[in-house]
Amino acid sequence: MRHSTTVTIGPRTFRIxxxxxxxxxxxxxxxxxxxxxxxxxxDYTVRLEAAKFARRLIRPSVAICxxxxxxxAVPQSLAHGLISAEMAMNLQMALGERRFLLLxxxxxxxxxxxxxMTGESGSGKSTLSALLASRGWxxxxxxxxxxxxxxxxxxPFPRPISLKNEAIGVMRGxxxxxxxxxxxxDTAKGDICHLIPDDAAIAAMHNPAPPALILFPAYGLPxxxxxxxxxxxxVRLTQASTNYTALGEAGFDAxxxxxxxxxxxxxxxxxxxxxxALVDELWAALP
Amino acid sequence: MGASTxxxxxxxxxxxxxxxxxxxxxxSGATHVVAEPVPQILEALGGDTLTLAELxxxxxxxxxxxxxxxxxxxxxxxELVALGLVIAR
Numbered sequence: 253m254r255h256s257t258t259v260t261i262g263p264r265t266f267r268i269x270x271x272x273x274x275x276x277x278x279x280x281x282x283x284x285x286x287x288x289x290x291x292x293x294x295d296y297t298v299r300l301e302a303a304k305f306a307r308r309l310i311r312p313s314v315a316i317c318x319x320x321x322x323x324x325a326v327p328q329s330l331a332h333g334l335i336s337a338e339m340a341m342n343l344q345m346a347l348g349e350r351r352f353l354l355l356x357x358x359x360x361x362x363x364x365x366x367x368x369m370t371g372e373s374g375s376g377k378s379t380l381s382a383l384l385a386s387r388g389w390x391x392x393x394x395x396x397x398x399x400x401x402x403x404x405x406x407x408p409f410p411r412p413i414s415l416k417n418e419a420i421g422v423m424r425g426x427x428x429x430x431x432x433x434x435x436x437x438d439t440a441k442g443d444i445c446h447l448i449p450d451d452a453a454i455a456a457m458h459n460p461a462p463p464a465l466i467l468f469p470a471y472g473l474p475x476x477x478x479x480x481x482x483x484x485x486x487v488r489l490t491q492a493s494t495n496y497t498a499l500g501e502a503g504f505d506a507x508x509x510x511x512x513x514x515x516x517x518x519x520x521x522x523x524x525x526x527x528x529a530l531v532d533e534l535w536a537a538l539p
Numbered sequence: 540m541g542a543s544t545x546x547x548x549x550x551x552x553x554x555x556x557x558x559x560x561x562x563x564x565x566x567s568g569a570t571h572v573v574a575e576p577v578p579q580i581l582e583a584l585g586g587d588t589l590t591l592a593e594l595x596x597x598x599x600x601x602x603x604x605x606x607x608x609x610x611x612x613x614x615x616x617x618e619l620v621a622l623g624l625v626i627a628r
Contacts, residue, residue, distance in 0.1 A: 482556035483572055491568065497568070499587040501552070504570055508554040 260289040262409040267294035275333030296344035303327035316340045322346035346494035352398035352504040359397040360389040365464035366406040376471040379419040391453040401506040405460035412446035420445045466516045473520035547584040
């Protein structure tokens with residue numbers, strides 16, 4: 253790899269290498285507020301390579317490579333190199349992680365207790381975590397909630413928040429421009445812009461906390477709070493986990509403990525103000 | 540001809556959730572979400588190898604069984620054998 257950098261987020265260190273300088277510089281800029289890695293020995297290596305030799309120079313096209321890869325991953329434009337790097341980091345965690353049970357979920361903490369929000373893409377879990385973080389909650393992650401099978405705690409993994417389309421304008425209106433990465437327009441998921449977590453979230457990225465509430469948010473529906481049965485939640489969370497099967501018995505124990513011990517609900521919301529009010533209401537009702 | 544004896548495929552873990560239970564099957568690594576009476580059947584088998592009549596008697600000691608319990612139990616056991624959670628011999 254001609255160019256490389258190393259970043260640590262919570263318990264994991266990534267080495268990101270590339271045939272080109274631009275994606276590595278973009279990663280360095282996005283993670284400029286994160287402390288330097290304590291060790292340069294990475295847990296995962298990401299490589300952003302030319303899809304074909306000529307594609308290093310002519311219409312540069314990035315293939316996502318690394319310790320773990322998906323053979324059908326489509327090469328992306330070099331202009332979207334930062335997104336390629338972020339996707340590749342997600343892929344390493346999703347396919348390679350064995351220490352933690354991974355839930356595709358966002359998580360925020362207040363008063364020493366964690367709110368986990370999980371749902372499909374478009375449910376608003378990233379946007380809600382960013383909004384809650386701007387209202388005094390500690391941001392712990394918007395992509396993966398890392399459940400420690402030994403303790404049941406949620407381990408922070410506060411990567412920059414991947415804001416999409418309308419959410420970009422909403423957050424830009426609330427926070428200083430220095431908190432945002434470059435706008436990457438016309439990606440496969442529309443416009444994407446990364447929001448850098450605040451200093452408190454980064455400073456506390458090695459501090460786990462116990463889960464206190466699990467929510468399944470759904471955007472675009474009339475306001476509603478619905479109970480979710482434990483067995484339904486168990487099945488939905490196995491589907492939301494990228495490594496439940498790989499963890500075997502440890503994954504079963506961790507998920508069963510989470511589902512049995514933590515209150516679970518679903519919220520439907522037509523707009524973010526409603527969602528935040530619902531979160532406040534449910535959080536205040538916790539024992 | 541039906542099997543003469545039944546044994547649970549060990550090890551397994553059963554966790555009661557709401558109306559359903561989650562079962563982790565150690566031999567396959569598979570998770571099953573099951574309704575009653577599956578957890579009760581596996582618990583009654585424990586580590587033993589039992590005939591249908593012996594299993595029925597063991598369940599009858601703890602639960603009120605219907606007159607057609609034997610046929611129902613036989614059908615459930617066939618399903619559990621198909622899932623790999625019970626071994627029939």
